[in-house]
Amino acid sequence: MSLAANRIRNKTILAIVILCLFLLNYHICNLFFKDDIINWWKLKLIIYTLIMGLCFILARVGTRKLMRFILSLGVGFCAASIFDRIVFNSQTYRLVDIIMVVLTIITSYIEVYVNRRIGRT
Secondary structure, eight states: OOHHHHHHHHHHHHHHHHHHHHHHHHHHHHHSSSOOOOHHHHHHHHHHHHHHHHHHHHHHOOOOOHHHHHHHHHHHHHHHHHHHIEEEEEEOOOOOHHHHHHHHHHHIIIIIHHHHHOOOO
């Protein structure tokens, strides 16, 4: 299978996963937190953030340079948001959020520009 065919197949699978999460998020929340409205909404926000992150990943496939860097930032910020909600149970902006923003920028830069220079992308 060629590289282009692999990309199309992977993008299609990812788009189907995104669509299923979008369509089933209400039922997923009800499955886990039917009688707990606070946790129900927290899970719904996590699912929507996951959907956004997967959309960034979907758009990122096959891009280069600045566009890849920007989309990598989107993926990193979504991952940081999910991590923040699950681990720290936080809805406010704190010092750990500044650290996550800085780490996201650094890792996105390394992933796009440094790896490209040494031939890994």
